[in-house]
Amino acid sequence: MTMVDLKLHVNGKDVETAADPRESLLEVLRGRLGLMGVKEGCGVGECGACNVLVDGLPVDSCLTLAVWADGKCVRTIEGEARPGGELSPTQRAYVEAGAVQCGFCTPGLVMTTSAFLERNQHRLNEITREEIKRAHAGHLCRCTGYEMIVEAVEQALGREVKGAGECRPAPSLAEKHLTNERR
Amino acid sequence: MFDLRELRRARSVAEAVQLLADHPEARLIAGGTDVLVKLRHFDGQFRHLVDIHNLPEIKFARLEGDRLMVGAGLTFAETIDSPLVKEYIPVLGEACATVAGPQIRNMGTVGGNIANGAVSADTAAPMLVLEPELLVSGPEGRRHLSIHGFHTGPGQVALKRGEVLFGFSFDLKKLAGLGACYYKYAMRSAMDIATIGCAAGVKMEGGVIKEARLALTVAAPTPIRCPGAEAAALGRPLNDETMKNILAALEGDIKPRTSWRATREFRVRIIKALAERMMRAAAERAAGRVQP
Ligand code: FES
Ligand code: FES
Numbered sequence: 001m002t003m004v005d006l007k008l009h010v011n012g013k014d015v016e017t018a019a020d021p022r023e024s025l026l027e028v029l030r031g032r033l034g035l036m037g038v039k040e041g042c043g044v045g046e047c048g049a050c051n052v053l054v055d056g057l058p059v060d061s062c063l064t065l066a067v068w069a070d071g072k073c074v075r076t077i078e079g080e081a082r083p084g085g086e087l088s089p090t091q092r093a094y095v096e097a098g099a100v101q102c103g104f105c106t107p108g109l110v111m112t113t114s115a116f117l118e119r120n121q122h123r124l125n126e127i128t129r130e131e132i133k134r135a136h137a138g139h140l141c142r143c144t145g146y147e148m149i150v151e152a153v154e155q156a157l158g159r160e161v162k163g164a165g166e167c168r169p170a171p172s173l174a175e176k177h178l179t180n181e182r183r
Numbered sequence: 184m185f186d187l188r189e190l191r192r193a194r195s196v197a198e199a200v201q202l203l204a205d206h207p208e209a210r211l212i213a214g215g216t217d218v219l220v221k222l223r224h225f226d227g228q229f230r231h232l233v234d235i236h237n238l239p240e241i242k243f244a245r246l247e248g249d250r251l252m253v254g255a256g257l258t259f260a261e262t263i264d265s266p267l268v269k270e271y272i273p274v275l276g277e278a279c280a281t282v283a284g285p286q287i288r289n290m291g292t293v294g295g296n297i298a299n300g301a302v303s304a305d306t307a308a309p310m311l312v313l314e315p316e317l318l319v320s321g322p323e324g325r326r327h328l329s330i331h332g333f334h335t336g337p338g339q340v341a342l343k344r345g346e347v348l349f350g351f352s353f354d355l356k357k358l359a360g361l362g363a364c365y366y367k368y369a370m371r372s373a374m375d376i377a378t379i380g381c382a383a384g385v386k387m388e389g390g391v392i393k394e395a396r397l398a399l400t401v402a403a404p405t406p407i408r409c410p411g412a413e414a415a416a417l418g419r420p421l422n423d424e425t426m427k428n429i430l431a432a433l434e435g436d437i438k439p440r441t442s443w444r445a446t447r448e449f450r451v452r453i454i455k456a457l458a459e460r461m462m463r464a465a466a467e468r469a470a471g472r473v474q475p
Binding site for chain 2 (some may be wrong): 001020021022023024027042043045046048051057058059060063064065067068112134135136137138139
């Protein structure tokens, strides 16, 4: 199919890339932009490994046509850490709670947690366990048994949350990944 | 890469109708949460697509006189968050909240959930209770369809080829005083397909049931209303005896079958349990309900 030009705002940075209209957002993020933190598990919207934030909302990038993200703000795990590599509050909570084992599900989950915290900033102290589980129900994890993940989110609740659905300024890791990936 | 041949973007409903007329082999894609899964499994029927994803024209919820108009392009998440849906037809938002998981609810649309004809569609039972008119645009212009009879078979609906379902129109006068609720019975509390879905709508007057609407999914080859059970409820107080009669009549309304998810016998039990619970809960809501 004829290639189309896409303009994306990825992890705080404007990115232009050509893409095949048949490609999923997952394929463009990994294959064309080199963002390997986005994982493909099932490819059919069941597991959440491919979850990224599009305009602040968690979506399965395997079930999103790349052309649909044109002009949108996309956030992946590569944009989570602060400039200089300092972990985001969500990432720190995952590490400290032992919520990462093989790590395959982690990038998707962390993005969901960050979006969840940003959306609920005004009522962080009212959030229930049940609500946390519901918000993370679109993710499978084969290792942790989920308890540690819920605990990580609970720990992250007590911390400062940034972003509120906005793209954060470009962190260094993403900059490294995003250069020269146009094919 | 998806096994696509053509992807044509429509910038309006009119353009979508035109594109479908010009390319009879093409199907619509909106949220993509069904179509892209089918394409992933190499379903040849979806290789030519007309794309109405995120089309602003069909993302609305607004009042027009006595009617609430809801765009087919609203995602489940947008429907849940809509203040008008919360105020006038909360049962629809509650049903949307039971669909799959958060990521799917951010993509999948209410229109797609009805137009794809799935017998397990979570919005089908509440829609059958709320009785919106379906707003359809096609080569011969616009027409309104009833939700009753819209589902014609498993995965089949009354849309003609080339027609686009672009919205729902709810008659708020007829909904005044109606208490409604929905329950999805599934194996898991998220990321699952309904084993049985049940919605009820009840109006009470002077201690008796003035109107009863009972709808089920996966209880027959299509989502259904239950005329027998509804007739058994009319004009009666909602007590144990009435409930017994409703459930007895209900047996004539349903045709559940055995699948790997559940046996026929199990489904019948769940249907009765849900019907009773939803009728009672709907009646309670009706009692507490402020008339809009
Ligand atoms: S890879 Fe996208 S949901 Fe599993
Ligand atoms: S840590 Fe291995 S799948 Fe979640």
